[in-house]
Amino acid sequence: MPxxxxxxxxxxxxxVPPGPALAREEMIAAAKAVFRDFGFAPIETPALxxxxxxxxxxxxxxxxxxFRFTDQGGRDVAMRFDLTxxxxxxxxxxxxxxxxxxxxxxxxxxxxxxxxxxxRYREFTQCDFDTIGIxxxxxxxxxxxxxxxxxxxxxxxxxxxxxxxxxxxxxxLANLGLEGRAAAxxxxxxxxxxxxxxxxxxxxxxxVVGSADVAEQVLAIAEIAGPAGEVxxxxxxxxxxxxxxxxxxxxxxxIVDVATAAGVSPARMCLDASIxxxxxxxxxxxxxxxxxxxxxxxxxxxxxxxxxLAGLFTKQPLPGVGASLGLDRLLAAWEELGRTFxxxxxxxxxxxxxxxxxxxxxxxxxxxxxxxxxxxxxFPDGRGLGKQLKYANAKKFTLAVVAGPDELAAGRWxxxxxxxxxxxxxxxxxxxxxxxxxxxRRRPGA
Amino acid sequence: MPxxxxxxxxxxxxxVPPGPALAREEMIAAAKAVFRDFGFAPIETPALxxxxxxxxxxxxxxxxxxFRFTDQGGRDVAMRFDLTxxxxxxxxxxxxxxxxxxxxxxxxxxxxxxxxxxxRYREFTQCDFDTIGIxxxxxxxxxxxxxxxxxxxxxxxxxxxxxxxxxxxxxxLANLGLEGRAAAxxxxxxxxxxxxxxxxxxxxxxxVVGSADVAEQVLAIAEIAGPAGEVxxxxxxxxxxxxxxxxxxxxxxxIVDVATAAGVSPARMCLDASIxxxxxxxxxxxxxxxxxxxxxxxxxxxxxxxxxLAGLFTKQPLPGVGASLGLDRLLAAWEELGRTFxxxxxxxxxxxxxxxxxxxxxxxxxxxxxxxxxxxxxFPDGRGLGKQLKYANAKKFTLAVVAGPDELAAGRWxxxxxxxxxxxxxxxxxxxxxxxxxxxRRRPGA
Numbered sequence: 029m030p031x032x033x034x035x036x037x038x039x040x041x042x043x044v045p046p047g048p049a050l051a052r053e054e055m056i057a058a059a060k061a062v063f064r065d066f067g068f069a070p071i072e073t074p075a076l077x078x079x080x081x082x083x084x085x086x087x088x089x090x091x092x093x094x095f096r097f098t099d100q101g102g103r104d105v106a107m108r109f110d111l112t113x114x115x116x117x118x119x120x121x122x123x124x125x126x127x128x129x130x131x132x133x134x135x136x137x138x139x140x141x142x143x144x145x146x147x148r149y150r151e152f153t154q155c156d157f158d159t160i161g162i163x164x165x166x167x168x169x170x171x172x173x174x175x176x177x178x179x180x181x182x183x184x185x186x187x188x189x190x191x192x193x194x195x196x197x198x199x200x201l202a203n204l205g206l207e208g209r210a211a212a213x214x215x216x217x218x219x220x221x222x223x224x225x226x227x228x229x230x231x232x233x234x235x236v237v238g239s240a241d242v243a244e245q246v247l248a249i250a251e252i253a254g255p256a257g258e259v260x261x262x263x264x265x266x267x268x269x270x271x272x273x274x275x276x277x278x279x280x281x282x283i284v285d286v287a288t289a290a291g292v293s294p295a296r297m298c299l300d301a302s303i304x305x306x307x308x309x310x311x312x313x314x315x316x317x318x319x320x321x322x323x324x325x326x327x328x329x330x331x332x333x334x335x336x337l338a339g340l341f342t343k344q345p346l347p348g349v350g351a352s353l354g355l356d357r358l359l360a361a362w363e364e365l366g367r368t369f370x371x372x373x374x375x376x377x378x379x380x381x382x383x384x385x386x387x388x389x390x391x392x393x394x395x396x397x398x399x400x401x402x403x404x405x406x407f408p409d410g411r412g413l414g415k416q417l418k419y420a421n422a423k424k425f426t427l428a429v430v431a432g433p434d435e436l437a438a439g440r441w442x443x444x445x446x447x448x449x450x451x452x453x454x455x456x457x458x459x460x461x462x463x464x465x466x467x468x469r470r471r472p473g474a
Numbered sequence: 475m476p477x478x479x480x481x482x483x484x485x486x487x488x489x490v491p492p493g494p495a496l497a498r499e500e501m502i503a504a505a506k507a508v509f510r511d512f513g514f515a516p517i518e519t520p521a522l523x524x525x526x527x528x529x530x531x532x533x534x535x536x537x538x539x540x541f542r543f544t545d546q547g548g549r550d551v552a553m554r555f556d557l558t559x560x561x562x563x564x565x566x567x568x569x570x571x572x573x574x575x576x577x578x579x580x581x582x583x584x585x586x587x588x589x590x591x592x593x594r595y596r597e598f599t600q601c602d603f604d605t606i607g608i609x610x611x612x613x614x615x616x617x618x619x620x621x622x623x624x625x626x627x628x629x630x631x632x633x634x635x636x637x638x639x640x641x642x643x644x645x646x647l648a649n650l651g652l653e654g655r656a657a658a659x660x661x662x663x664x665x666x667x668x669x670x671x672x673x674x675x676x677x678x679x680x681x682v683v684g685s686a687d688v689a690e691q692v693l694a695i696a697e698i699a700g701p702a703g704e705v706x707x708x709x710x711x712x713x714x715x716x717x718x719x720x721x722x723x724x725x726x727x728x729i730v731d732v733a734t735a736a737g738v739s740p741a742r743m744c745l746d747a748s749i750x751x752x753x754x755x756x757x758x759x760x761x762x763x764x765x766x767x768x769x770x771x772x773x774x775x776x777x778x779x780x781x782x783l784a785g786l787f788t789k790q791p792l793p794g795v796g797a798s799l800g801l802d803r804l805l806a807a808w809e810e811l812g813r814t815f816x817x818x819x820x821x822x823x824x825x826x827x828x829x830x831x832x833x834x835x836x837x838x839x840x841x842x843x844x845x846x847x848x849x850x851x852x853f854p855d856g857r858g859l860g861k862q863l864k865y866a867n868a869k870k871f872t873l874a875v876v877a878g879p880d881e882l883a884a885g886r887w888x889x890x891x892x893x894x895x896x897x898x899x900x901x902x903x904x905x906x907x908x909x910x911x912x913x914x915r916r917r918p919g920a
Binding site for chain 2 (some may be wrong): 038043066077080103105151173177286373381391399
């Protein structure tokens with residue numbers, strides 16, 4: 029007999045067992061439903077592409093994080109590390125047929141050979157949505173509507189979307205004589221939470237600004253962060269006539285007004301001129317989304333507006349706006365907040381099999397329940413009822429349906445609520461209604 | 475300006491644009507709903523595994539079809555070429571925690587470096603479902619129920635499931651003194667459709683059987699194929715006391731009886747002792763599924779019972795039964811049968827934007843429709859109405875909703891049915907009801 033092969037996954041990769049896999053599938057289905065509600069259409073692109081497409085010409089730098097190899101045909105290929113670059117290639121190739129503006133969503137696996145850390149894997153899922161071919165307030169505001177709808181559909185009620193815009197900080201800093209020093213400033217402001225006000229003020233003074241008074245004014249801008257309706261007028265005062273800041277404030281106000289009219293809570297839209305992330309990539313509005321109960325996990329949905337998606341592939345300018353839902357991060361947050369994924373079956377009902385010879389009866393009853401929209405697992409043989417009920421409890425079924433030869437002969441079923449042990453004896457004709465009633469009864473508290 | 479990169483996909487790979495991507499997503503969602511209805515739970519496994527796990531020890535042979543490389547950490551890795559081997563590894567690793575019996579489904583991308591052909595790609599999707607840890611009629615019959623439910627949920631009404639069993643042909647051939655010649659016999663029988671009866675009879679006589687009389691009897695067995703209820707008694711006569719054939723016929727009869735009781739049409743279950751595919755892998759019942767309108771495309775859902783899933787990884791015997799839905803093949807069949815995927819948006823309604831200054835009104839009305847479960851795309855700016863309606867027609871929206879400044883001031887909307895040009899003028903308070911009514915009216919003929 030040959031030696032056994034160890035059933036291991038690669039470092040940084042993982043299996044997803046039924047409990048968490050069910051939660052992931054439900055989240056993805058919910059996200060897709062929201063994207064579709066807003067008219068975003070799915071696309072698919074290959075997992076494997078020419079390395080040049082993903083990394084650019086001479087893109088050796090990002091190599092160490094990219095799974096890159098020579099294929100059977102001698103091609104230099106790589107596994108996608110995000111969905112943005114493949115979408116840029118897709119847009120460059122297909123926009124003449126597909127037409128603009130174009131709204132797409134894409135849910136897909138990406139791979140990065142990063143050093144594995146807690147909650148970070150070398151294989152993970154991205155959920156992106158973008159509107160390209162247009163630069164409009166409508167598309168910017170809609171991105172905010174989609175983020176709001178996504179989080180709510182996923183059952184998150186306590187969250188805020190932090191907004192910023194590339195022009196805003198640049199313009200405000202220019203007013204303080206700090207033209208072109210946004211990047212250095214942001215690097216220091218980013219330490220505010222960890223290092224504290226004093227340390228940041230000192231570092232700003234010494235390393236970036238050169239004056240304690242100006243450093244204090246910079247910090248004051250960062251500290252204005254808050255609900256957009258309150259903060260935008262204060263920032264407008266500081267912006268004065270500075271054209272970039274004034275334009276950014278005007279646009280942000282329009283976005284917030286449209287989103288408010290469409291039902292996004294004003295308290296949820298926070299303006300924060302010191303958001304750093306993505307400022308080197310995005311050219312307009314920027315979105316980050318934080319959970320009130322766990323802000324430390326970072327943004328769970330981030331994005332922004334860009335001038336040109338696909339400049340590497342086409343001369344056709346493709347401006348756009350979009351964001352990406354951090355599915356794995358949101359799941360990690362839920363686990364950290366104590367949510368468990370114990371239910372290891374998508375079915376609510378286990379049809380036990382008491383008597384193998386009457387399999388046809390059990391199968392027929394199960395299919396009647398399915399016909400009424402109730403998911404039912406039939407235990408796959410007639411081993412001891414005790415074992416079957418133990419199995420039902422372990423997998424967190426809600427109900428078990430039981431009938432021995434006597435009950436079958438009499439046309440009766442026992443419907444057992446597993447959590448309470450409560451058991452009802454019902455006639456065959458009432459089985460569907462009885463199961464439905466017990467499942468409905470349980471739902472509000474589920 | 476740097477030279478542009480050509481936005482090409484790799485040979486054998488492809489982009490999926492919105493129309494077909496919508497169809498694929500709907501199929502996958504429908505398949506998952508069926509799997510869940512029967513209590514199959516999802517799992518996920520990595521796209522990338524140790525090459526030894528996927529190919530076995532010294533598995534150089536299958537290499538040319540496998541995308542295999544050395545990763546950044548010097549590991550010999552490969553991209554999965556099916557979902558069966560990863561499931562075997564998963565089962566070996568996790569069955570003590572997950573418990574047996576275990577029903578899983580898995581929908582995932584797999585990669586094979588095959589020579590690309592019409593309708594065959596190097597990247598495709600598999601939809602597998604299996605019940606492991608048990609050898610029972612119940613699990614065999616359920617596989618048939620799931621196949622039946624899958625096809626019907628996918629909108630296929632005209633199909634048949636062909637059944638066979640490893641023991642059946644072996645036993646029947648043994649009765650004719652052809653012990654151990656099943657493989658050679660099947661190779662010749664497989665040519666029946668193409669080469670015709672005479673040629674097959676001659677080749678059977680000359681190359682396999684050695685006697686025209688026995689060859690005629692072999693052919694007669696193959697020709698018995700038909701509805702299981704009619705065919706099984708005829709095969710039982712030929713089987714006589716041969717133990718393998720008799721056992722196979724007994725088991726097949728039970729499977730068909732249970733499936734019939736649970737609502738599978740008896741006409742749909744066809745017995746065919748000459749099904750060749752998978753006979754070297756499967757040890758019990760075998761399933762193949764053919765479309766009545768396009769049998770030439772091959773089986774769209776195939777599977778069977780196996781003795782031991784994970785013998786390479788564990789000494790724990792893991793018998794099981796399962797099948798795999800050929801998603802890409804089914805889509806190819808639909809295209810061949812003339813179905814088109816023209817609808818390039820998941821939304822039914824386009825909310826046109828007549829006046830950019832009133833964006834908040836359009837966005838708010840759209841969100842009211844969404845709240846009623848109607849997917850709505852808001853055109854992302856106020857360019858000419860004619861352009862917006864052209865866009866709506868190109869993407870195959872059902873309705874367009876229009877209002878200029880006068881209508882908005884009067885609280886009125888025009889609801890336009892795009893196919894007919896028919897237009898209704900409705901009050902703001904009636905908008906949701908009017909849209910709903912027009913969408914419902916169209917549905918039966920959609």
